[in-house]
Amino acid sequence: MIEVTDLHKAFGTVKAVDGVSFVAKDGEITGLLGPNGAGKTTTLRMLYTLMTPDRGQVRVDGLDVATHADAVRRRLGVLPDARGLYKRLTSRENIEYFARLQGLDEATIAQRCAALFDALDMRDIADRRTEGFSQGQRVKTAIARALVHDPRNVILDEPTNGLDVMATRAMRTFLARLRGENRCVLFSSHIMQEVAALCDRIVVIADGKVVAAGTADELRAQTGKDNLEDAFVRIIGSDEGLAA
Numbered sequence: 001m002i003e004v005t006d007l008h009k010a011f012g013t014v015k016a017v018d019g020v021s022f023v024a025k026d027g028e029i030t031g032l033l034g035p036n037g038a039g040k041t042t043t044l045r046m047l048y049t050l051m052t053p054d055r056g057q058v059r060v061d062g063l064d065v066a067t068h069a070d071a072v073r074r075r076l077g078v079l080p081d082a083r084g085l086y087k088r089l090t091s092r093e094n095i096e097y098f099a100r101l102q103g104l105d106e107a108t109i110a111q112r113c114a115a116l117f118d119a120l121d122m123r124d125i126a127d128r129r130t131e132g133f134s135q136g137q138r139v140k141t142a143i144a145r146a147l148v149h150d151p152r153n154v155i156l157d158e159p160t161n162g163l164d165v166m167a168t169r170a171m172r173t174f175l176a177r178l179r180g181e182n183r184c185v186l187f188s189s190h191i192m193q194e195v196a197a198l199c200d201r202i203v204v205i206a207d208g209k210v211v212a213a214g215t216a217d218e219l220r221a222q223t224g225k226d227n228l229e230d231a232f233v234r235i236i237g238s239d240e241g242l243a244a
């Protein structure tokens with residue numbers, strides 16, 4: 001479970017994150033939805049210990065990120081906005097390297113790699129160097145790397161960015177599978193259809209603030225709109241940046 005309380009982060013005069021609070025529960029997919037520049041990536045970076053908040057608290061499985069950063073990192077699998085693969089290594093080598101950094105033994109690494117290659121349907125690319133990989137192949141490798149230590153909490157920054165329709169569908173199925181394993185799944189997106197199709201709970205963020213949160217039905221009820229797209233437009237005040 002990930003609990004975020006009154007998180008703040010400014011860059012000079014830009015208040016990127018301005019008092020964000022929400023909870024992402026185990027066995028649920030939580031979507032952080034907002035237009036470009038809303039503060040999604042900055043929020044996620046503070047959750048996965050890459051950036052220190054100016055103020056506020058993040059807890060992962062009850063552990064405070066500020067005081068238990070290493071323990072939190074072991075409990076998190078992260079797909080960052082910059083996928084950052086080593087291009088001279090194969091897909092498998094990229095994943096194995098991170099597994100060793102996580103302290104896994106070789107037998108466990110082999111077993112986890114085999115399971116992830118099957119789950120992500122990536123056996124055909126496992127032993128190719130990542131240089132020249134397509135977007136979809138890069139994302140699969142980065143996700144396998146994020147999950148190799150079997151984390152209970154998974155944070156993904158725009159996981160379907162640049163993926164085609166088939167790859168997006170496969171990604172949705174995969175995220176639903178993580179939920180079925182009772183993991184806490186939190187992902188960001190600026191595509192409302194994406195969030196609507198997948199999420200149990202939606203946290204809408206604009207100008208660094210949470211402007212609405214709830215299930216799709218709750219958001220529809222809060223805005224008095226039948227259609228989720230209209231509900232989002234009402235919440236955000238415009239449809240800018242929310243189109244697929």
Ligand SMILES: Nc1ncnc2c1ncn2[C@@H]1O[C@H](COP(=O)(O)OP(=O)(O)OP(=O)(O)O)[C@@H](O)[C@H]1O
Nearest residue numbers: 011014016034035036037038039040041042043190
């Ligand atoms: N390192 C930084 N230095 C200065 N400004 C930053 C930095 N990181 C983010 N910002 C600013 O903070 C605001 C929020 O950016 P952020 O990347 O968190 O938004 P986002 O919701 O992830 O947007 P997108 O959907 O475009 O990725 C923006 O105005 C951005 O320019």
